[in-house]
Amino acid sequence: MNRKHLRVTAAVGISLALALTGCSTKGDSSSGSGDSGGVKTGPGVTDTTIKVGVITDLTGAAAPLGKPSMQAAKMYIDEVNAAGGVCDRKVELVVRDHGYDVQKAVAAYAEVQPQVAALGQLLGSGQTAALLDSIERDKLLTLVGGNSGSNLGHEYVQVMNTTYDLDMINGVDWLVKTTGLKAGDKVGLINQPGEFGENAAEGARFAAKKAGLELVAQTVKPTATDMTPQVTALAGKKVKAIVFAGTPGQTASLVGVAAASGLKVPVLAQAAAYVPQLLATPAKPALEQMLYITGGLPALSSDLPGVKKLVADYQKKYPKEQLNAGIQVGTTNGAVLIEALKAACAAKDLSREGIAKGLHTIKNFDKGLGGVLDFSDPAKSPNRKSYVLRPAENVPGGLKAVQDATEVPAVAEYEATKG
Incomplete structure (x- = not known):
């Protein structure tokens, strides 16, 4: 089952072919078949x-x-x-x-x-x-x-x-349960165009609809560094929280500008929007007070x-x-x-x-790094559980856990809509 192509954006990661000692038969010396x-x-x-x-x-x-x-x-x-x-x-x-x-x-x-x-x-x-x-x-x-x-x-x-959409569904559910959001409340949604931002926004929209929240949507160009226009628009709508999919630099601007303007509300960002270097910026106090991260990896702490x-x-x-x-x-x-x-x-x-x-024969991959991954079906996310983390100084990776890996019931409902 294929989904339409939206393509990949800022998020990161690296992967490589490595070792096996259990097989000893050698192939030929050519580089072709x-x-x-x-x-x-x-x-x-x-x-x-x-x-x-x-x-x-x-x-x-x-x-x-x-x-x-x-x-x-x-x-x-x-x-x-x-x-x-x-x-x-x-x-x-x-x-x-x-x-x-x-x-x-x-x-x-x-x-x-x-x-x-x-x-x-x-x-x-x-x-x-x-x-x-x-x-x-x-x-x-x-x-x-x-x-x-x-x-x-x-x-x-x-x-x-x-996947980004599942992270947002799990994360928004946590936001509703822990920050006092209720049906009818306005929540800001800021995302970049393209695969990363749009996929995260898709999950946020599903979760917001399920919780009865009213989303106030804003977009931001990947090259933008000043989030003042987006924050000003959301402040005018009196949003009670913000969900965000963008780059780390934009995260610092978003949270810093929001705090300075009096919009001191929880900000839930996808994991790709944070690096610990942000704690060395003037936005540090606001990040520690307002920012939460949702993603499939545990904190390095x-x-x-x-x-x-x-x-x-x-x-x-x-x-x-x-x-x-x-x-x-x-x-x-x-x-x-x-x-x-x-x-x-x-x-x-x-x-x-x-x-x-x-x-695709790998169904239960677990090396103690957080989460059990299933790669047997290319049409499904290998993991459906997301952590919620928050910035913290003087710990590995600059993050600490707020909620362990969790899959909320809405994830299954969402996946069912994808057929």
């Missing part, structure tokens, strides 16, 4: 390596998440390769920085695609929109750096956690064993780097692709199609 020793191979697979593409942002607007994602994944890959690699092969990354520019991403794909067995990450809304047809044509499993519901239903394009280990390992490897959710995305996505490679190896099929089939 082949069969050696009973193992089918394809582009990017030789008798010594498996090449994985990463087309991400290391220098542009999403670099604060892209860089730590890359570093966390590289750290994981190094450990895996030291332990023997995947099917007796080392994993080799083919990385390109698109600087969050669509044309650079298209050029990078044309260069990288013939060399790799999968794309561990493709980051960006316009980038995914421009490349989706090519990915499907090339049968190149691609783990996208954004979780829009519009990307569900594609065999070779995989979202990696709760969580007591989950896998999260605690990841934080410790990353801080040891990169002691000067600030922690954020990018390291969870990179590690989780890399580990998922490991399981896909394990399944492909066991089936003696390391072709592109075999790796994609391997991914």
